[in-house]
Amino acid sequence: MVSLFSLIRVTIETIRGIVSSYRRVSKRISQSPGLPVSNPTIPFWSIPASPIQKEGSIAALPESADVVIIGSGITGTAFARxxxxxxxxxxxxMLEARDACSGATARNGGHITPPLYHDYLDLKKKHGAEAAKQIIEFRLSHLDELIRVAEEEGLTKESQCRKVETYDVFFDKEVFEGAKEKLGRYLEELSSEKGGWDTVEGSAGMQLADGVCGVISTTGGAIHPYRFVTGILSRLLKAYPSFRLYTHTPCLSIDANIVHTPRGDIRTEHIVHATNGWSSHLLAPMREKIVPLRGHMTAQRAGTGLDGGWLGTRSFVLYPGASEDRWDYLTQQPPDPRARLDEKPQAEFMFGGGVEMGSPSFFDAVGCADDSQVEFRVxxxxxxxxxxxFGKWWGGESADVDDDDHFEKGRVKKVWSGILGISADGLPWVGGLPSKVSGRGEGGAEWIAAGYSGEGMVHAWMSGKALAYIILGKDPHWLPAPFLVTEKRWKKADISSWL
Structure with a gap:
């Protein structure tokens, strides 16, 4: 039997560990995230690499431009387009520190599945009913918008942009009951969402483990984010001679209206920060307002026991424990040879997560902007x-069918890390930067769209589009007011709620 003294000692050591981790994190997030590392892990999505992978990397830089975009991910691409x-x-x-689209966009799970009922009541409490509904509508708008853009760009097959059935799967009864209560309140107040949801006790007859308490389902989306973005950038480079992309050209600093790079300086009227987790490298006052966090993703071969009839048509958010703060996410490549550029797909499971707020892995990840490493525990x-x-339904392991040296043998085909941008108040930062927030006085106008807190696929595109509307003198009526950058919001935002 464990003695009371032993329990007290273990409790004290646990508290000491948490306090020590908190102190380390506090110190880390107050520092610059630095430039993106030069040797990042290689994500599954970027194999094979786009033809524009190293676009402009040896070309001479112009001395001036009307607009300089820092970052070549989905935000910068939406803005440029x-x-x-x-x-x-x-x-x-457009400047990129590494290869084209080598940051978070090429490293996420490809989910277009927004958090909706999950935090609607919290949004309502903080920002009021109308703003909360506008934020929900903003998130919901991304699926149809991305599908529409993919069609306009001729990228529907290549980008695999599609609607899927999405399932929140709960393994804890209390967490499931709480989710059902939130969903009920959500549907009461957003009549447009009624009819689009289903709640089932148990595993809903799906091929899931016996421990599933319940499932909540609706319609979501999935996409190959790397091909979507690089496909658009490729067309823009051909269609607009006035648009130029320079990869391997990091922005070192900004002085008034001059952007300094190792390859030369560019004078400009507008500077757009589309660097998400790295934003505070160039915007020192945004440290502790947008904080980097290292996440992990894998591409895995599916078990042989799973029914091939649903492969590529579903996505999941899985809640394995007794807390809403712990969840994993899963979608799948469609088993359609036409959806890949040069190889037959194997219906890979795209699976990520493995971090819970307050856990050792979480403290290791917060403030970390190094995507060259993979955390062993995760x-x-x-x-x-x-x-x-998937329990008994998983079956045996898939046979090794890949002979590409880029991929590993066995279940896990590829594992990589990526840097998220955690917003101190949980909302994206979009708009013009006041001088106190940019840390610079008079000079060129500076703008930002960043801080998606791990939900970039349902925030980034419309944020980048809204920023372009503002600069063009148009009204981005869909942009929620709480997303706008103000000194008041900047002063109030407190990252401690995440810690």
Whole structure:
């Protein structure tokens, strides 16, 4: 039997560990995240690499431009596309520290599945009913918008942008009951959402483990984010001579209206920060307002016992424990040879997560902007969790069918890390930067769209589009007011709620 003294000692040591972790994190998030590392892990999505992978990496930089975009992910691409479509005469330069689209966009799970009922009541409490509904509508708008853009760009097959059935799967009865209560309140207040949801006790007849308490389902989306973004950038480079992309050209500093890089300086009227987790490298006052956090993703071969009839048509958010703060996410590549550029797909499971707020892995991840490393505890968990989630239905391991040296043998085909941008108040930061927030006085106008807190696929595109509307003098009526950057919001935002 464990003595009371032993229990007290263990409790004290646990508290000391938490306090020590908190202190380390507090110190880390007050520092610059630095530039993106030069040797990041390689995500599944970027194999094979886009032809524009190293676009402009050895070309001479212009001395000036109307607009300089820092970052070549989904935010910067949405902004560039919208701006150039609105005014093709503008000289627009996009700078990327590494390969094209090598940041968070190419490293996420490809989910277009927004948190809706999950935090509606909290949004309502903080921002009021109308603002909460506008935020929900903003998130919901991304699926149809991304599908529409993929069609316009001729990228529907290549980007795999599609609607899927999405399922919140609960393994704890109390968490499931709480989710049902939130969903009920959500549907009461957003009549447009009624009829689009289903709640089932148990595993709903799906191929899930016996421990499932309940499932909540609706319609979501999935996408190949890397091909979507690089496909659009490729077209913009061909369609607009005034648009130029320079990869391997990090922005070192900004002085008034001059952007300094190792390859030369560019004078500009507008500077757009589309760097998400790295935002505070160039915006020192945004440290502790947008904080980097390292996440993990895997591409895995599906178990042989799973029914191939639903492969590629579903996505999941899985809640394995007694807390809403712990969840994993899963979608799947469609088993359609036409959806890949040069190889037959194997219906890979795209599985990520493995971090819970307050856990050792969480404290290790917060403030970390190094995506060259993979955290052992997280990768070990992700490598084994899928078989547990599907239980007896998983079956045997898939046969090794890949002879590409880029991929590993066995269940886990690829594992990589990526940097999220955690917003101190949980909302994206979109709009013009006041001088106190940029840390600079008079000079060129600076703008930002960043801080998506791990939900970039349902925030980034419309945020980048809204920013372009603002610069073009148009009204982005869909942009929620709480997203706008103000000194008042900046002063109030407190990252401690995440810690």
């Amino acid at each position: 919208t701006l150039l479509n609105g005014d093709r005469s503008l000289e627009v330069v 990768s070990a968990y992700l490598g084994g969790a899928l078989a547990a989630y």
